[in-house]
Amino acid sequence: PKITYNFLFKFLVIGSAGTGKSCLLHQFIENKFKQDSNHTIGVEFGSRVVNVGGKTVKLQIWDTAGQERFRSVTRSYYRGAAGALLVYDITSRETYNALTNWLTDARTLASPNIVIILCGNKKDLDADREVTFLEASRFAQENELMFLETSALTGENVEEAFLKCARTILNKIESGELDPERMGSGIQYGDASLRQLRQPRGSAAQTKQQCNC
Amino acid sequence: VNLRPGELLAHDSSVLGYLESASLMSGTLESLSGLGEDGSSVGSDSEINGLVIRRTDKYGFLGGTQYSEASEKEIRVDVARQREMKWLDMFSSWDKWILRRFQKVKLRCRKGIPSSLRAKAWQLLSNSSELLESNQGKFEELEREQGDPKWLDIIEKDLHRQFPFHEMFAARGGHGQQDLYRILKAYTIYRPDEGYCQAQAPVAAVLLMHMPAEQAFWCLVQICEKYLPGYYSAGLEAIQLDGEIFFSLLRRVCPMAYRHLKKFKIDPILYMTEWFMCIFSRTLPWSCVLRVWDMFFCEGVKVVFRVGLVLLKQMLGSVDKLREVQGMYETMERLRNIPTDTVKEDLLIQEVISLPVTESLIERECNIQVRKWRESRGELTHQPSRRLHGTRAIFEYKRRAASISSGGSFSFLGAPVPPPGPLRASSNLIHFTTANKQDIPLLGRHAGFIYCRLSFIDVCLCVYVPL
Numbered sequence: 172p173k174i175t176y177n178f179l180f181k182f183l184v185i186g187s188a189g190t191g192k193s194c195l196l197h198q199f200i201e202n203k204f205k206q207d208s209n210h211t212i213g214v215e216f217g218s219r220v221v222n223v224g225g226k227t228v229k230l231q232i233w234d235t236a237g238q239e240r241f242r243s244v245t246r247s248y249y250r251g252a253a254g255a256l257l258v259y260d261i262t263s264r265e266t267y268n269a270l271t272n273w274l275t276d277a278r279t280l281a282s283p284n285i286v287i288i289l290c291g292n293k294k295d296l297d298a299d300r301e302v303t304f305l306e307a308s309r310f311a312q313e314n315e316l317m318f319l320e321t322s323a324l325t326g327e328n329v330e331e332a333f334l335k336c337a338r339t340i341l342n343k344i345e346s347g348e349l350d351p352e353r354m355g356s357g358i359q360y361g362d363a364s365l366r367q368l369r370q371p372r373g374s375a376a377q378t379k380q381q382c383n384c
Numbered sequence: 385v386n387l388r389p390g391e392l393l394a395h396d397s398s399v400l401g402y403l404e405s406a407s408l409m410s411g412t413l414e415s416l417s418g419l420g421e422d423g424s425s426v427g428s429d430s431e432i433n434g435l436v437i438r439r440t441d442k443y444g445f446l447g448g449t450q451y452s453e454a455s456e457k458e459i460r461v462d463v464a465r466q467r468e469m470k471w472l473d474m475f476s477s478w479d480k481w482i483l484r485r486f487q488k489v490k491l492r493c494r495k496g497i498p499s500s501l502r503a504k505a506w507q508l509l510s511n512s513s514e515l516l517e518s519n520q521g522k523f524e525e526l527e528r529e530q531g532d533p534k535w536l537d538i539i540e541k542d543l544h545r546q547f548p549f550h551e552m553f554a555a556r557g558g559h560g561q562q563d564l565y566r567i568l569k570a571y572t573i574y575r576p577d578e579g580y581c582q583a584q585a586p587v588a589a590v591l592l593m594h595m596p597a598e599q600a601f602w603c604l605v606q607i608c609e610k611y612l613p614g615y616y617s618a619g620l621e622a623i624q625l626d627g628e629i630f631f632s633l634l635r636r637v638c639p640m641a642y643r644h645l646k647k648f649k650i651d652p653i654l655y656m657t658e659w660f661m662c663i664f665s666r667t668l669p670w671s672c673v674l675r676v677w678d679m680f681f682c683e684g685v686k687v688v689f690r691v692g693l694v695l696l697k698q699m700l701g702s703v704d705k706l707r708e709v710q711g712m713y714e715t716m717e718r719l720r721n722i723p724t725d726t727v728k729e730d731l732l733i734q735e736v737i738s739l740p741v742t743e744s745l746i747e748r749e750c751n752i753q754v755r756k757w758r759e760s761r762g763e764l765t766h767q768p769s770r771r772l773h774g775t776r777a778i779f780e781y782k783r784r785a786a787s788i789s790s791g792g793s794f795s796f797l798g799a800p801v802p803p804p805g806p807l808r809a810s811s812n813l814i815h816f817t818t819a820n821k822q823d824i825p826l827l828g829r830h831a832g833f834i835y836c837r838l839s840f841i842d843v844c845l846c847v848y849v850p851l
Contacts, residue, residue: 188538188541188542188582189538189541189542206548207448207548207549207554208545208548209545209546209548209586209666210541210542210545210582210585212582212583212657212658212661212662212666213653213654213655213657213658213661214654214657214720215720216713216716216717216720218713218717231713236582238538238581238582240581240582240616240618240619240620241582241620243619243620243621243624244620244623244624244653244657247651247653248654265537
């Protein structure tokens with residue numbers, strides 16, 4: 172059965188190796204923790220249709236390899252992303268220290284307007300914590316990021332992270348701050364919107380192409 | 385009588401008892417008491433990802449997408465035996481076979497190397513066995529060194545993420561994971577300039593499923609330096625270049641798939657990175673992985689290109705199939721998750737063999753793409769000419785190196801060449817039972833697993849004593 176949606180957002184999940192990016196994605200899509208996962212080589216995908224503020228939004232999520240070495244190839248996946256989850260591991264300061272680099276990559280390669288939410292993952296491992304909530308939230312504030320601590324294991328805040336990011340993008344569209352029609356915005360109209368917005372001028376072929384979800 | 389290794393062990397209760405305790409120590413998930421007829425094991429219930437699985441398949445998988453159902457057709461015993469004899473015959477005068485009858489060797493690799501001899505064959509095909517001989521003690525030496533924490537940290541994070549559904553790697557801190565750590569760490573010390581690339585881990589793990597750590601290490605070295613040089617190096621230029629080569633070969637081989645990918649702006653790097661870097665070990669059903677690796681060791685990277693092309697042809701080569709994947713995302717999803725039941729071993733191998741993509745075509749395309757790269761992106765650090773196309777090229781390279789270094793005598797870089805392997809008589813079972821407990825990671829039901837700790841000769845004797 173076809174699910175219609177108003178918008179399609181391209182999302183990235185980025186951050187250092189072993190921070191739990193793929194597990195966050197898996198938790199968001201399957202609603203369970205992926206115990207036996209491979210590490211990501213290159214890029215993997217997931218998608219889910221969510222309801223945000225009365226609109227149906229399809230999130231198309233690109234999950235990238237975290238090792239520094241793969242950056243030269245993963246960078247080419249950034250193009251045209253509307254949102255990103257920037258992930259570090261609260262039990263590893265090293266992954267936190269790497270955030271600035273990831274952030275620069277995202278803003279220069281995807282779009283300066285990309286909406287980013289910082290995720291301090293592995294919240295369940297509080298005993299091994301190396302990065303405090305306060306420190307990370309200051310970093311988020313300074314860099315104009317949203318911030319949540321998440322646990323891909325328990326599912327805590329995982330859905331919230333994706334939804335928060337999607338909601339912000341939607342607000343920006345509604346306030347006119349983001350223009351979905353601009354090339355490389357990472358936003359596409361879904362068939363539901365197309366019918367309302369673009370039918371008079373949109374071509375039939377394009378409509379057909381975009382409602383394959 | 386063709387005794388299976390498992391049966392042999394089952395009759396020897398002392399060995400079994402021994403293995404049982406060894407397994408407890410190594411923390412594998414199974415009880416070792418039940419040996420299935422097909423070489424699988426009936427273990428105590430183990431729970432992985434919520435699935436209760438009792439048996440491994442014949443390759444040691446407990447579940448997951450690469451688990452093989454038992455329905456797979458088996459080669460007849462007499463045929464299997466005949467193949468093994470042929471391979472043993474080749475082993476006994478290996479260099480001669482490579483020099484004079486290479487086409488035959490190639491043909492036999494294409495038919496599939498008998499599983500009992502696969503480990504030895506891979507080592508001979510890649511020449512890693514000779515590398516090991518001429519570097520006695522080197523691996524231990526590497527192991528004694530500290531290693532760079534920068535690499536060790538990331539290797540440690542990856543240990544439990546390699547074939548988590550395979551019994552050898554399922555247990556945290558088990559032998560599989562320990563050995564994986566040993567060889568990946570050793571490589572970063574052996575080649576500090578290269579360090580560790582995450583895509584090396586699955587490759588190393590496949591090798592470890594077949595051979596002990598030291599052998600696996602030298603085999604990995606050959607893959608990284610001779611077969612796929614640059615694939616795992618910083619910058620990943622080699623894989624990107626191969627992506628371009630791959631795409632232009634696709635245009636030739638399957639224009640329909642090419643146009644589709646081009647239309648949706650799907651760069652080769654988006655789907656072929658994992659295929660090529662892991663030599664399809666995460667992509668195909670396991671029986672196919674082994675067949676592909678058999679050919680890869682013999683014929684080199686050409687096989688990787690061909691398998692990738694055949695897969696694209698199968699997935700995007702007809703109007704019907706394209707109709708299902710109208711869109712970039714839909715296409716990507718299909719290419720990144722190939723349903724394993726759609727890949728048929730015989731069909732895949734047949735198509736791979738008959739695809740007209742030769743070494744020289746790849747080289748020609750490589751030159752074109754290098755030129756384009758230089759025009760658009762500047763100088764390459766990677767040197768594509770370092771790549772050797774399989775056994776024959778490695779053999780010739782070795783001979784050239786030998787004649788340069790020692791004025792014509794037939795040795796490899798001055799090191800003494802061991803006599804080509806005539807069967808050494810060794811009392812295999814004694815060897816097995818007296819082996820260090822720690823050294824027996826798993827039950828040797830599958831010939832491949834016995835290999836984990838024994839030389840191939842031991843296994844041959846093990847299996848063929850009754851002959």
